[in-house]
Amino acid sequence: MIKAEVKEIAVANDGTYALVLLMTAEGEIVPISIDLLQARAIMIARSKEKFTRPLTHDLLLDIIKILNAKIIRVEITDLIDGTYYSKLILENRGLEFEMDARPSDVIALAVRQDIDIFIAKEIVDKNSLVEEQFFPTGAAQA
Numbered sequence: 849m850i851k852a853e854v855k856e857i858a859v860a861n862d863g864t865y866a867l868v869l870l871m872t873a874e875g876e877i878v879p880i881s882i883d884l885l886q887a888r889a890i891m892i893a894r895s896k897e898k899f900t901r902p903l904t905h906d907l908l909l910d911i912i913k914i915l916n917a918k919i920i921r922v923e924i925t926d927l928i929d930g931t932y933y934s935k936l937i938l939e940n941r942g943l944e945f946e947m948d949a950r951p952s953d954v955i956a957l958a959v960r961q962d963i964d965i966f967i968a969k970e971i972v973d974k975n976s977l978v979e980e981q982f983f984p985t986g987a988a989q990a
Contacts, residue, residue, distance in 0.1 A: 849966035857887050868955055876976035878967055880932050886952035893959035905956045922954035924967040
């Protein structure tokens with residue numbers, strides 16, 4: 849597994865989908881296609897914006913806390929037929945539990961809690977791009 853962080857959220861010009869760009873310490877970027885609602889959830893988490901009522905990911909974090917568990921890491925584990933698979937790794941009373949989840953959800957939770965994101969080495973090796981392919985030198989960025 850290779851540690852990564854959310855570099856950017858990119859929304860398609862036609863507004864039909866978004867990409868979450870995960871970057872490794874070596875500058876490799878793994879783009880994962882997500883829907884716009886999940887993109888917004890990740891953007892809200894990155895901005896630290898607060899709401900008077902809990903959002904879905906906040907509710908899940910509250911439930912995890914009440915159950916005396918904690919998220920110890922999230923993993924992007926596989927890519928099968930164009931679909932990424934991931935796991936939410938929880939710890940409770942010294943035991944680890946792996947929960948199958950969508951990558952967009954585990955990323956939104958990880959960003960909210962500053963939890964490590966890991967990507968399987970095979971995914972990085974086969975599907976990553978270098979930073980310059982997304983952000984050419986001298987190109988304007990928003």
